[in-house]
Amino acid sequence: MEKFQSSFESNTAKADKVISIMGSTLKIEKEKLQEVRTGHKSDHDDFQTSISSKIYKIQDDLTMERKIMDAISVKTEKFKVLTIKIENVEKQVNDLLSENAAMKSYIIDVTSMLLDIIETRDSMIMIMVKKHIAEKLRPVFTMLHRMEGVPESSPIDKKRGEKVCYNSRRKTPNLQPTQLSKENLSLKAKKYFSLKNP
Numbered sequence: 001m002e003k004f005q006s007s008f009e010s011n012t013a014k015a016d017k018v019i020s021i022m023g024s025t026l027k028i029e030k031e032k033l034q035e036v037r038t039g040h041k042s043d044h045d046d047f048q049t050s051i052s053s054k055i056y057k058i059q060d061d062l063t064m065e066r067k068i069m070d071a072i073s074v075k076t077e078k079f080k081v082l083t084i085k086i087e088n089v090e091k092q093v094n095d096l097l098s099e100n101a102a103m104k105s106y107i108i109d110v111t112s113m114l115l116d117i118i119e120t121r122d123s124m125i126m127i128m129v130k131k132h133i134a135e136k137l138r139p140v141f142t143m144l145h146r147m148e149g150v151p152e153s154s155p156i157d158k159k160r161g162e163k164v165c166y167n168s169r170r171k172t173p174n175l176q177p178t179q180l181s182k183e184n185l186s187l188k189a190k191k192y193f194s195l196k197n198p
Contacts, residue, residue, distance in 0.1 A: 106136055 113133050 103140075106139070110136055 074147075110133055
């Protein structure tokens with residue numbers, strides 16, 4: 001019985017020693033695991049902070065990019081509008097140049113006819129030429145009226161440069177041509193039909 005008791009106590013001491021060693025080992029391993037866990041948690045928090053910071057930066061960059069794209073879109077629309085306006089202005093300038101050339105051609109024809117009127121003494125020819133001149137002048141004065149505010153009716157239509165004498169018997173006007181020199185005619189032509197140089 002004593003032998004059994006001695007063996008039991010010896011085994012118990014060995015078991016307690018083993019348990020103590022295992023407890024110490026487990027405690028050490030637990031502390032190591034806690035350190036690893038704490039380290040992982042710190043790394044995870046740092047990683048999350050870094051990711052969040054990068055996400056915020058990307059969002060800010062996207063917001064700035066949207067603003068830039070909106071500004072570019074607005075400027076593009078303005079550029080398109082300006083391009084259309086420039087094209088319209090160029091078309092108007094070309095139309096004005098064409099009208100200018102047409103008016104110069106009319107003026108040359110009219111001046112030549114007016115010189116013919118001065119040199120002729122046949123009243124019938126003068127009436128026919130004046131009528132033809134009035135027809136030639138009508139589009140010129142229409143364009144001048146639209147561009148410069150000149151009255152649409154020409155001096156020929158108003159019969160400027162003519163004196164009206166009434167015959168007491170027939171009660172009808174007799175037209176007598178005013179004596180105009182070529183120099184006076186040139187001055188009047190410049191006054192009524194002069195155009196700005198393109």
